[in-house]
Amino acid sequence: MDVLIAFSPVIIAAVLGGASAGVVGVYVIGMRMPFITIASAHAALAGAVGGNLLGVNPVLTGFLGALVGAIILGIITRNHNFDPNAALGTIFSLMLGLAFLGIGLSPGPKTAALSFMWGNLLFVTADQLWLMLLVFVLLILFIIVFNKSLKLLLFSRQLAVVRIPADTLFLLLLLVEASVITINLQVVGGLLLYSLICNPAIAALKIARSYKSALVVGGIIGVISAVGGFVFSYMLNWPVGACIVLFSSVIVFGVMSVKKFQVTGRNYA
Amino acid sequence: MIQLKDVAVIRDKKTILGPLSFAVKEKDFVGIIGPNGAGKSTLLNLLLGLEPITRGSLQILGHEFSGSNKAFRMARKKIGVLFQDLNYQPDVPLLVEEVVYFGRGGLSVFDSADTIQDNEIVQQAMEKLGLCHLSKRLYRDLSGGEKQKVQLARLLAQKSSLVLLDEPTAGLDLDWQERLTQIVEEIFHSESKTIVMVTHEVDKLPACCNKLLMLKKGKLLLSGNPKEICRPEILSELYGCHMEVVVRGNRIHAFSQGTRVKPWMS
Secondary structure (H helix, E strand, O other): OHHHHHOHHHHHHHHHHHHHHHHHHHHHHHOOOHHHHHHHHHHHHHHHHHHHHHOOOHHHHHHHHHHHHHHHHHHHOOOOOOOOHHHHHHHHHHHHHHHHHHHHHOOOOOHHHHHHHHOOHHHOOHHHHHHHHHHHHHHHHHHHHOHHHHHHHHHOHHHHHHHOOHHHHHHHHHHHHHHHHHHHOOOOOOOOHHHHHHHHHHHHHHHOOOHHHHHHHHHHHHHHHHHHHHHHHHHHOOOHHHHHHHHHHHHHHHHHHHHHHHHHHHHHO | OEEEEEEEEEEOOEEEEEEEEEEEOOOOEEEEEOOOOOOHHHHHHHHOOOOOOOEEEEEEOOEEOOOOOHHHHHHHOOOEEEOOHHHOOOOOOOEHHHHHHOOOOOOOOOOOOOOHHHHHHHHHHHHHOOOHHHOOOEHHHOOHHHHHHHHHHHHHHHOOOEEEEEOOOOOOOHHHHHHHHHHHHHHHHHHOOEEEEEEOOHHHOOOOOOEEEEEEOOEEEEEEOHHHHOOHHHHHHHHOEEEEEEEEOOEEEEEEEEEEOOOOOO
């Protein structure tokens, strides 16, 4: 019981971070644009490292980094005849280069700078918890307000462009994703964030039988990944970020195997 | 409904399409045919404002085309469009009825509740196309033909007067190709819509098609009544291989004779 009380801020952070990452991942994976997450996560990482170097609040600079990354990505992907993946690769490598430069230039011990890469859930502060709650609430409100339009965007961006202001909505989605990425830098770090956003969504889209259930299941698997990963990390004394990501990967493999088994069973029945 | 005057699309100093001039009147069924790379999809994207015009003028539903023209963008929302199946995300678990409901919303980015009228229209569209038994099935689990049928139900639910169809029968087996052609024809007659349909092959056009545009290398080779212009020598010129044309009932069927107008290796 004492352990639970002692670790309650960590567990709350894992719940909020995992849920928001799992939900936003459904849109990213549903639109088949996982590379956007990698590019945004590294933009946030570069921003946070830069903030640390300049003595500015790294959460703020991380968010600014992710925000700038999201706007660039939104403009690039606006051209519907252009495959954005090549440009995303360039942005990803540029941001990673900037992050490593910032870490290299950081004076003294690099612990703080490196924590943005690997995450450090155990040292989550009360301020960060409130920020995570705020982002989670904003994410839910965003989904409720734009529910139908988001569903259409998820179904077909080309059709959405004809029917609604899809490019603006897509940019808003990228901004929300940037916020989720920023708050989760603390949970798993910039390098592993992609997995926490994408793995729960991949599993959710495989097993969900409706759009709403995909969002709910994505959120739940995100929570299970983050909390389960933390528990394993505590039991085995392994790094938290790595355990969370490994745990979410195990869930994806488990879901894939069960689905494959079900399909094979149905074919033989 | 649609009016193009000397419209051209130029990319990297290369003319992709045009100059094109033609008009589509109310309750016309216009077919656009041509080989790969003829500019059919570019023309369709142009009609939807997804492709910028380099030269000329385009009017749709009474609104002049311009990328920044709000009135045009509002008018565009009233156009029913069916893209090829490839453009829909296969991973998303959406129910069939949810896809048909996409025909109702869409004029505002903000959410609004479905009205009783919306529900009735969606129900009628699904009934008309015999989709009621599939309403709770996942769209992604349907066959290609069933998916296109659901898309046509979405178009019916949209109640738009102008419908653009991009190869609705592409990738389907012969039975489904024919079924969809029949459904499109029935929709045209019963709903009094203006339809523009892009296709590779003249066979896929329903008998009600009263105007045909033949595109080759971005230029308008010929336009007119399908029965008058679908002659073997013209289709041979269009596709680059010797063609045979057979008219059965009101439908036109074209077959390649297996020999090219120019040598195969040229």
